[in-house]
Amino acid sequence: MKSICTIAILYALTVFFTAxxxxxxxxxxxxxxxxxxxxxxxxxxxxxxxxxxxxxxxIYIYASHDIESGGIEDDSGNHFNMIDYNVLSxxxxxxxxxxxxxxxxxxxxxxxxxxxxxxxxxxxxGKYYLYFPAKDKDNVFRLGVAVSENPEGPFVPxxxxxxxxxxxxxxxxxxxxxxxxxxxxxxxxxxxxxxEEGAYDANGSLKDSGIPNSPAILPRMAKLTDDMLxxxxxxxxxxxLDKSGNPILTKDLDRRFFEAPWIHKYNGVYYxxxxxxxTHLLAYATGDNPYGPFTYQGxxxxxxxxxxxxxxxxxxxxxxxxxxxxxxxxxxxHLRNVKFTSFNHNKDGSISPIKTYxxxxxxx
Ligand code: FUB
Numbered sequence: 087m088k089s090i091c092t093i094a095i096l097y098a099l100t101v102f103f104t105a106x107x108x109x110x111x112x113x114x115x116x117x118x119x120x121x122x123x124x125x126x127x128x129x130x131x132x133x134x135x136x137x138x139x140x141x142x143x144x145i146y147i148y149a150s151h152d153i154e155s156g157g158i159e160d161d162s163g164n165h166f167n168m169i170d171y172n173v174l175s176x177x178x179x180x181x182x183x184x185x186x187x188x189x190x191x192x193x194x195x196x197x198x199x200x201x202x203x204x205x206x207x208x209x210x211x212g213k214y215y216l217y218f219p220a221k222d223k224d225n226v227f228r229l230g231v232a233v234s235e236n237p238e239g240p241f242v243p244x245x246x247x248x249x250x251x252x253x254x255x256x257x258x259x260x261x262x263x264x265x266x267x268x269x270x271x272x273x274x275x276x277x278x279x280x281x282e283e284g285a286y287d288a289n290g291s292l293k294d295s296g297i298p299n300s301p302a303i304l305p306r307m308a309k310l311t312d313d314m315l316x317x318x319x320x321x322x323x324x325x326x327l328d329k330s331g332n333p334i335l336t337k338d339l340d341r342r343f344f345e346a347p348w349i350h351k352y353n354g355v356y357y358x359x360x361x362x363x364x365t366h367l368l369a370y371a372t373g374d375n376p377y378g379p380f381t382y383q384g385x386x387x388x389x390x391x392x393x394x395x396x397x398x399x400x401x402x403x404x405x406x407x408x409x410x411x412x413x414x415x416x417x418x419x420h421l422r423n424v425k426f427t428s429f430n431h432n433k434d435g436s437i438s439p440i441k442t443y444x445x446x447x448x449x450x
Contacts (some may be wrong), residue, residue: 089355109230110179110403112145114427121445122391122414124422126302129415130176130185134422135346136409137257138400140178141214146404147174147409148207148216149428152421161292163275165420167204169193171218172322173238174424178402189239190216190232196245197222198230203276204346204396207237208258208266208314215314216241217256217268225281226286227277229256229270231315239314250308250317252286257398258310259349267376268317269324272345273303274363298337302326305360307349307377324358325379334382339365341382346396349376352406352431359386361395368395368410370437385439391447393419399429406430408440 115125120365127133133411139146148171156169170191174341176183192198198220216232216239229251232241251429254276260266271278273294280290282303294303305324307318326334327341334342344363349356358380368387371380387395391411400407408429429440 087260102444104449110177112178112180112405112407114407117230117414119414121443122412122425123442123444124425124427126177126425126437128185128424131172132416132421133172133174133393133424134411135255135396136174136205136411136424136426137206137348137398138407138409138426139207139209139237140384140400140402143178143238145176145400146207146237147176147424148172148205148405149202149411149424150202150422154421157420158442159419161274162176163201163203165205166275167200168396169200169215170204170237171205173207175238184238186238187240189234190218190241191242192220195220195232195243197228197247198243199223199225201227203227204255206257206398209237210264210266210314213275213314214239214241215258219256219270221253222247224288224368226252226288227254228252229268233315244315248316248397250321250324251280253306255346255396258314259351261351265376267307267312267349269307269347269349269358270341271303271305272363274344276345278306280302282327286365294336298335300336301333301337302336302342305343305358307347322377324377326358327379327381329381332421340367341369348398350399350401353435355435356380357399357437359397360397361397363394366390366393366395368440372435382420383436386437387440387442390443391417391445392422394422410442412443 104266133149135150152322157165159165173186201221209242228247232243233239254272256270346361372388373380390412397410409426
């Protein structure tokens with residue numbers, strides 16, 4: 087009888103603790119200021135371009151670390167002069183938000199000179215990989231990778247950029263079969279338009295192809311090698327088509343790709359979301375495999391306060407979240423702060439446009 091009681095008590099305790107763990111739900115933090123839906127995740131430093139991941143039962147956010155460098159704002163992003171990365175993390179209920187010490191500094195990377203722009207991270211084979219863009223000594227953006235035993239770093243960079251890499255905004259998607267794919271690219275300051283002939287054209291356009299009726303410049307992707315350090319195949323362009331199967335055109339500023347490609351998978355469908363840059367939107371397109379083609383579906387996020395709109399998506403428990411940034415703390419486009427909000431997929435798989443900024447001075 088005594089042992090039956092003991093088993094019953096242990097069972098009840100297990101059910102209780104499991105219930106507590108399961109119900110530790112991440113809730114977005116609502117802003118008392120009616121202009122903004124959410125509050126900044128951290129206020130100690132400026133952070134932007136958040137890539138969120140669930141590692142070891144904790145949410146890690148790989149973000150740009152914005153600083154005031156005095157760079158004059160221009161169309162090439164001269165005002166974004168970041169030099170290091172601090173990983174952010176929090177428990178899955180949103181508590182214990184931590185700004186970790188610098189995980190990688192531009193001084194640690196032999197080939198990199200400047201501009202630590204939007205990063206991402208991935209976990210495979212017991213190691214954490216930080217993917218980042220930086221300008222090399224010739225002022226050309228390349229992608230680097232750095233490795234750590236811990237999700238927050240410190241990260242040890244590879245001595246050279248990833249072979250065949252260029253432009254900005256790397257993000258890594260690991261499919262259900264364990265295959266890892268890197269997506270990247272950004273026009274204007276991200277230099278993607280200067281690679282259209284296959285090699286970097288230092289005298290190329292500052293913005294796009296300049297041909298309004300031509301297909302827009304496309305994001306790039308490649309499968310990663312099993313060690314996660316290099317491209318396993320030639321870089322490919324990812325087609326983004328309208329619902330009639332026609333390419334989105336350069337002049338279609340509300341729908342064409344600008345920067346920040348990000349992939350998530352929902353119900354077996356691949357969602358490519360991206361920023362439209364100078365129209366300040368996040369858009370999404372869907373496909374049936376990691377290579378595309380992807381069909382444009384609609385808006386993911388309406389304009390935030392500040393020029394840039396850059397994001398990631400993550401499922402925590404049963405709920406999907408959009409991590410994004412705006413400029414609530416500073417009011418300056420180059421000094422941003424990370425936030426997050428929940429969203430859902432509709433029954434037909436579509437996503438209703440998210441709105442997180444209700445003020446009127448968003449486009450500075
Ligand atoms: O943070 C610098 C750049 O601004 C990013 O790489 C772009 O995506 C934009 O958010």
